[in-house]
Amino acid sequence: MSETPVELELSVQPSAQPESERGLRPPPLFQLPLPTQDPSNIYQQTQLQPELQLSQNQAKPVWINHRRLFLLFLGFCAAIPLLICYMHHILQNRSNNQKDKVTPCLSPACQWASARLSMSADPFTQPCDYFLFTCGSGRLSPDSGGRQRGQGIPGHPQNQREKAVWPERRGQSKEKDDRGRREEKILDRKTVLLQYLTEILEANDRPGSTAVQKAKGFYYSCLDTKSIETAGAEPFLTLIKKLGGWAVSGQWNQTDFNSTLSLLMRDYATFPFFNLYVGKDPNETARGTIKRYIQIDQPDLLIPIEWNRKTLKSQAKTQTLRPFLASCQTYLALLGALPSSSMFHVGNFMSLSSELAVAAAPLDYRLSKGQLYQRMTIKELQSQAPAIDWLGCLQAAFHQLPLIEDDHVLLHNLPYIVQMSRIIGKWLNKHELNTSGPIHTYMVLNLLHTLIPALDSRFSETEKNLSVALGYTEGVAPRWKHCVLETERGFDSVLTHLLSERTAHRDAEEIIQNIISSFKSKLHELKWTDQKYLQFVMKKVQSLIPRLWTTKQILSEAELDLLFSKVTVGNGTHSFFSNYVQLLSLWQKRLRQLLTEQTEEADILSVTPFILGDELLFPMGMFIPPLFHPTYPRAMNYGAIGFLIAKDILHLILPDIYSQSETVHAVGECVWAHYLNVTEKAGRGGAFSLSAAQQQEVWVQYSALQIALQAYHQSLKNHPSDTSISGLSHTGLFLTSFSQVNCDSDPYHEFMPLESSFLITVICAKSDLCPTSLQCPSKTQQHSLQTC
Known part of the structure; x- marks a missing residue:
């Protein structure tokens, strides 16, 4: 109703x-x-x-x-x-x-939103069933089989397995419905963004530039699993031959170690013995310096290891080595290795992996030992770890950049780097192993690990089976999500351009400014325990410049075409493997750009605001359907994305507000009293009290709702007219839109002890904002509660 x-x-x-x-x-x-x-x-x-x-x-x-x-x-x-x-x-x-009076919004976006609302439970007619699902740490997982919010509610999308998607564009395939991308039970803003990027990639609304066509071609080649399965292991075997073969197949040209390593780093973004990335020196950042450096870290080892806190060394346990051994044997079998020689090569691979693993250490230990951000020149590094041709390898990885021996790099585990060099030198000097090439085999198997996403399902299944055997039960991402993530890795600038084209910059900036203004007024309403802290917070807030986060200069289609002019995206049987290899090259090219560029590039996959210098930046990925659309009624935008913006700001700027304001405790307890009253737990045993973290999260979300509502009312004062959907009044649509946010999956959701939408009942308890009194028909309120 x-x-x-x-x-x-x-x-x-x-x-x-x-x-x-x-x-x-x-x-x-x-x-x-x-x-x-x-x-x-x-x-x-x-x-x-x-x-x-x-x-x-x-x-x-x-x-x-x-x-x-x-x-x-x-x-x-x-x-x-x-x-x-x-x-x-x-x-x-x-x-x-x-x-x-409400003027109906009849845009395609509003029609879709209206259909979406009609498939959801109405929070004003079924407040009990709708609001009493718990979002906190004790909540039921979507796959647990337990009661979820909305189950048993007629017309709820969780019962009908909602298939509604964004309005289809001309020629758009129905295939995405079959992939069930809209079946998420709990809102995950990153998934919503990936869904929207997928819609952009699958759109057939205009031809687009050649760079856009290449990005879409890569995406579709990733979805073409039939061709990938048909190709099998052949593309990787061909690549091995290009690298000089390997001893496992009996054909190896005994290529130079450093030459092969340089090639893997330059063309295939593969780093078997150490990791490379680009970043700032935090000691310099504190002084306002924005220079970036090459950072050298220990690698992501393939062998499963554990840290022994007694010996302060990494080690591999027998129960984890067995499944790892089995997976290595499977990989070699898939690549055509003879069973008679397979065990010998696997044994050498595991032995070398174990020696390298002993020198590795977890981040917290390295941090405690001051091993992070150790600065030295490339020449000094060469003397410390002579087995690696550091200048040659770094010049290959960052080719076209004029690196010299006197350039500084930052080390994050120098003891590992030194020990790794000794281990490689020892294995290279074993004359009896020269023909078997264990170091080369080690590098090839690391390259295989890099390219598994581009190979047929037998390889990914082997990888998955090892993860399950080691106790990792995370589900495999659906193919569409995997493909859009891979597309973003290589064509991020293309997707940034396409997303920027579809982002209503002015509308987004307006809602940001209104929420910030309402947030500032909320700060003055709090009862602060320390006025100096209030002054500190206000000074911090006043100094921040909020803006929509975009790159300083989003590339035009012509500039994108030039940037990707050397990329060739094919659509044959081996196309995705070839396309994926080019993606790795593009990924490495981005790493080179980071080293030279002084500006911060926008992360297209970012969905929460953050502070950078004196700016409070809001990513474009926040302002997308179904949370936001320029043709939506403003009530709908403020109820959804306005609430999320306010919640993010409160978390970001007031992380420890509980210890600074008594209001947080009072509001948290008040809201919890409402919840206990509705659930008839007041005065009964078993009703637990909230922890400080839970009270703070309740206050944050309740305050975020108030901030968003105040910002919307201010928007109405400035621009009195607003449209509506489904005949709802302005405030009614605002609250209904807020109720669609569900339990937002953010780092703090485990501290929220109740469904966020229950806050509507608290807002409506002592006001005339709501169309009806939100009470459970089957329950009687024990007593009247105060306004929180």
Whole structure:
């Protein structure tokens, strides 16, 4: 049941008058002439009426007639203020009626949103079933088989396995419905963004530039699993031959170790013995320096290891080595290795992996030992770890950049780098192993690990089986999600361009500014335990410049075409493998750009605001359907993305607010009292109290809802007109839109002890904002609760 606004009208009574003479009938005391009557005739009738009365009765003295006229004049004067008051009342009613009226939004986006709302439970007609699902750490997982919010509610998308998607563009395939991308039970903003990027990639609305076509071609080649399965292991075997073969197949050219390593780093973004990435020195960042450095870290080892806190060394356990051994044997079998020689090569691979693993250490240990961000020149590094040709390898990885021996790099585990060099030197000097090439085999198997996403399902299944055997039960991402993520890795600038084209920059910036303004006013409402801390927070807030986060210069289609001019995207049987290899090259090219560029590139996959210097940046990925659309009613935008923005800001700027304001405790307990009252747990055993973290999260989300609502009302003052959906009034649509956010999957969701939408009942408890009293039909409120 939706709230339908009713225009208040003065009642019109039926009369014997002709239709053209009917009008509004005010109270008899202020009966005005009908619009069809001539005012002069009415005046004459009014003036003649006393004379008619006199002719019918005896003649009155003159002073009596004058007294009557004087009294009539006084009555007329007295009536003028009342008449003015009445007219003001009529105009005010008309103004209010106009405000209550809602103009339906008929854009394609609104039509889709209306259909989406109709498939969801109405929070105002089923408050108990809708609101009493728990979002906190004890909540049921979507796959647990337990009760989820909405289960058992007729028409709820979780029952109908909602298939609604964004309005389909011309020629768009129905295949995405079959992939079930809209079946997420709990809102994950990153998944929503990936869905939207997928819609962009699958759109057939215009040809687009060649760079856009290449990005879409890569995406579709990733989805073509039939061709990938048909290709099998052949593409990787061909690549091995290109690298000089390997001893496993019996054909190896005994290529130079450092030459092969340089090639893997430059063309295939593969780093078997150490990791490379680009970043700033935090010691310099504190001083405002923005220079970036090459960072060298320990690698992501393939062998499963554990940290022994007694010996302070990494080690591999027998129970984990067995499944790892089995997976290595499977990989070699898939690549055509003979069973007779397979075990020998696997044994050498595991032995070398184990030696390298012993030198690795977890991040917290390295941090405690001060091993992070150790600065040295490439020449100094060469003397510390001579087995690696550091200048040659780094020049290959960052080719076209003029690196020299005196350039500085940052080390994150120098003891590992030194030990790794010794281990490689030892294995290279074992003459009896020269023909078996264990170091080369180690590099090839690391390359295989890099390219598994581009190979047939037998390889990914082997990888998955190892993860399950090691106790990792994370599900495999659906193919569409995997493909859009891989596309973003290589074509991020293309997707940034496409997303920017579809982002309503002005509307997004307007809602950001209004939420920030409302947030600032909320700060003054808090009861602070320390006024100095309030001054500190206000100074911090005032110094931040909020803006939509985009790259300083989004590339045009012509610039994108030039950037990707050397990329060739094929669509044959081996196309995805070839396309994926080019993606790795593009990934490495991006790494080179990071080293030279001084500006911070926008992360297209970012969905939450963050602070960078004196700027509070909001990613474009936040302002997408179904959370936001420029043609939506503003009530819908503020109820969804406005709430999320406010919540993110509160978490970002007031992370420890609980210890600084007594308001947080009071509001948290008040909201929890409402919840216990509705669930009939008040005064009963088993009702637990909230922890400090839970009280803070309840306050954050309740305050975020208030901030977003205040910002929307301010928006209405500035721009009184707003459209609506499903006939809902402005505030009704705002709250309904908020209820669609569900349990937002953010780092703090485990601390939210109740469904966020329950906050609507608290907002509505003592106000006239809501269309109906939100009470459970089957439960009676034990007592009236205060406004929180």
